[in-house]
Amino acid sequence: xxxxxxxxxxxxxxxxxxxxxxxxxxxxxxxxxxxxxxxxxxxxxxxxxxxxxxxxxxxxxxxxxxxxxxxxxxxxxxxxxxxxxxxxxxxxxxxxxxxxxxxxxxxxxxxxxxxxxxxxxxxxxxxxxxxxxxxxxxxxxxxxxxxxxxxxxxxxxxxxxxxxxxxxxxxxxxxxxxxxxxxxxxxxxxxxxxxxxxxxxxxxxxxxxxxxxxxxxxxxxxxxxxxxxxxxxxxxxxxxxxxxxxxxxxxxxxxxxxxxxxxxxxxxxxxxxxxxxxxxxxxxxxxx
Amino acid sequence: xxxxxxxxxxxxxxxxxxxxxxxxxxxxxxxxxxxxxxxxxxxxxxxxxxxxxxxxxxxxxxxxxxxxxxxxxxxxxxxxxxxxxxxxxxxxxxxxxxxxxxxxxxxxxxxxxxxxxxxxxxxxxxxxxxxxxxxxxxxxxxxxxxxxxxxxxxxxxxxxxxxxxxxxxxxxxxxxxxxxxxxxxxxxxxxxxxxxxxxxxxxxxxxxxxxxxxxxxxxxxxxxxxxxxxxxxxxxxxxxxxxxxxxxxxxxxxxxxxxxxxxxxxxxxxxxxxxxxxxxxxxxxxxxxxxxxxxxxxxxxxxxxxxxxxxxxxxxxxxxxxxxxxxxxxxxxxxx
Numbered sequence: 001x002x003x004x005x006x007x008x009x010x011x012x013x014x015x016x017x018x019x020x021x022x023x024x025x026x027x028x029x030x031x032x033x034x035x036x037x038x039x040x041x042x043x044x045x046x047x048x049x050x051x052x053x054x055x056x057x058x059x060x061x062x063x064x065x066x067x068x069x070x071x072x073x074x075x076x077x078x079x080x081x082x083x084x085x086x087x088x089x090x091x092x093x094x095x096x097x098x099x100x101x102x103x104x105x106x107x108x109x110x111x112x113x114x115x116x117x118x119x120x121x122x123x124x125x126x127x128x129x130x131x132x133x134x135x136x137x138x139x140x141x142x143x144x145x146x147x148x149x150x151x152x153x154x155x156x157x158x159x160x161x162x163x164x165x166x167x168x169x170x171x172x173x174x175x176x177x178x179x180x181x182x183x184x185x186x187x188x189x190x191x192x193x194x195x196x197x198x199x200x201x202x203x204x205x206x207x208x209x210x211x212x213x214x215x216x217x218x219x220x221x222x223x224x225x226x227x228x229x230x231x232x233x234x235x236x237x238x239x240x241x242x243x244x245x246x247x248x249x250x251x252x253x254x255x256x257x258x259x260x261x262x263x264x265x266x267x268x269x270x271x272x273x274x275x276x277x278x279x280x281x282x283x284x285x286x287x288x
Numbered sequence: 289x290x291x292x293x294x295x296x297x298x299x300x301x302x303x304x305x306x307x308x309x310x311x312x313x314x315x316x317x318x319x320x321x322x323x324x325x326x327x328x329x330x331x332x333x334x335x336x337x338x339x340x341x342x343x344x345x346x347x348x349x350x351x352x353x354x355x356x357x358x359x360x361x362x363x364x365x366x367x368x369x370x371x372x373x374x375x376x377x378x379x380x381x382x383x384x385x386x387x388x389x390x391x392x393x394x395x396x397x398x399x400x401x402x403x404x405x406x407x408x409x410x411x412x413x414x415x416x417x418x419x420x421x422x423x424x425x426x427x428x429x430x431x432x433x434x435x436x437x438x439x440x441x442x443x444x445x446x447x448x449x450x451x452x453x454x455x456x457x458x459x460x461x462x463x464x465x466x467x468x469x470x471x472x473x474x475x476x477x478x479x480x481x482x483x484x485x486x487x488x489x490x491x492x493x494x495x496x497x498x499x500x501x502x503x504x505x506x507x508x509x510x511x512x513x514x515x516x517x518x519x520x521x522x523x524x525x526x527x528x529x530x531x532x533x534x535x536x537x538x539x540x541x542x543x544x545x546x547x548x549x550x551x552x553x554x555x556x557x558x559x560x561x562x563x564x565x566x567x568x569x570x571x572x573x574x575x576x577x578x579x580x581x582x583x584x585x586x587x588x589x590x591x592x593x594x595x596x597x598x599x600x601x602x603x604x605x606x607x608x609x610x611x612x613x614x615x616x617x618x619x620x621x622x623x624x
Binding site (some may be wrong): 095102103104218263273 | 355358359404406407408410411412414415416418419420422423426427430462512547550551558589591592594595596597598599601602603606
């Protein structure tokens with residue numbers, strides 16, 4: 001076990017972590033806004049990867065250039081999800097809310113499997129290929145680019161939520177939707193915007209990952225599970241917490257796989273979740 | 289709230305006469321049914337309905353009565369399946385004993401999982417159980433002692449055997465075994481729902497704060513419900529293993545098991561003893577027929593239907609299909 005191998009694992013973990021962070025940020029935004037956990041988050045990620053794949057295979061658009069289209073499609077998907085499903089279950093019991101988004105996840109995954117079969121696909125010869133070597137550590141170019149894009153998207157999301165008027169309106173709705181409504185912030189519209197942005201984040205992550213990841217209908221499950229863990233770790237509803245949490249998860253996954261046993265990677269991450277929710281239910285960075 | 293706490297256990301015979309007739313009629317009908325010349329497909333269909341009704345009933349106890357949503361209930365199914373098959377294959381112990389070992393193991397697992405996890409509530413618990421369910425699958429996939437990913441193959445006996453719980457000439461014995469478990473579970477859960485424990489569980493579900501202030505130990509009651517629920521689930525895993533005779537982690541710890549129990553219960557009516565039965569009686573035939581007529585392998589048509597039904601129920605009928613029946617008949621006690 002040399003330092004180089006460990007550094008390699010750290011680099012891989014960091015790059016994956018940034019992607020987990022962005023996916024989790026989308027989940028966290030929606031949760032913080034309306035107290036609904038999107039159990040179909042992984043399926044939305046899968047959809048965004050497929051959108052990127054089909055844009056490449058039908059129109060020859062490279063994933064780097066089709067990113068804006070994927071983001072728009074996912075934002076549209078978020079608005080549709082809100083208007084056709086979430087709107088009706090806002091006042092329902094939590095149990096019904098969980099069942100509804102869970103139903104959505106089964107529905108999307110099986111429709112995708114029905115339409116596109118469970119085959120594994122990947123994008124042949126994308127623009128970004130190959131790897132860089134920095135003093136003995138190999139970094140895949142698409143991975144590096146994807147994590148940088150995710151970081152930029154994360155910063156933009158953070159600035160949007162904390163600095164712009166719409167972002168502040170979102171925060172107001174998240175804190176108290178009735179008070180916000182009295183002040184003239186239509187909560188229904190805010191929820192739709194929240195869903196659009198939340199799934200837009202997923203669109204960025206999925207579109208970038210389509211560059212180097214296998215694309216298949218069950219791809220989202222593990223990412224969604226990691227997103228749940230990241231959101232709990234960072235504190236439900238806290239966006240900046242997601243960044244740290246995503247990176248921690250990425251590091252635990254790759255270092256745990258390297259140092260202990262790679263076949264139990266998922267379990268290390270799950271163990272973090274269980275420890276965090278038991279001993280620090282407000283999350284590592286949450287405050288309440 | 290007050291009514292819930294003041295209530296004493298309500299004996300089962302304090303039920304509307306029509307319901308008592310319905311239940312006894314149904315039991316007689318179900319016992320007589322195989323003699324009307326059902327072919328083995330229909331027997332299989334009925335067996336699947338019984339099995340899923342019991343599994344959903346188990347989920348109903350934790351989710352419907354005590355209000356905790358477990359998304360990893362497949363774990364207890366798998367524990368039951370592994371307990372019987374493994375004991376029989378390795379040590380030649382009869383599956384009948386294995387069933388009880390499975391029940392006890394599942395109960396212990398529920399205590400171990402429940403004590404830390406049931407302090408959590410709502411989403412945290414749901415996600416935690418989802419992760420635990422998947423962890424079980426991962427661990428069993430890699431656990432060499434129990435056959436890792438290839439699972440346990442139960443050797444076939446040469447003929448029918450009650451000791452080995454294997455019947456090759458006809459599905460009839462399986463039908464009766466599942467039916468008996470189905471009826472026992474129904475009455476158990478019915479008694480539970482009418483008992484003091486059942487009322488307290490509902491108090492915990494509806495308002496944990498108020499329940500706590502009335503000296504109900506909320507987390508203890510949740511753990512009790514979780515253990516009961518796990519113990520109902522385990523024998524179904526055991527019997528299913530004996531029914532198909534090959535078990536592997538991907539089959540018995542599959543997340544689909546946790547999904548389908550949720551779906552059946554929500555479809556039928558959550559928190560109602562009749563819900564899982566109505567749900568299973570409607571959903572299982574739909575799923576089996578859609579597999580036959582719309583092509584099963586890879587097409588996932590039945591899963592599309594599941595997802596759609598689940599969403600539609602949540603939007604339009606969150607109380608489940610049972611709410612179409614007049615509530616006063618189901619719930620009303622005999623006038624004194």
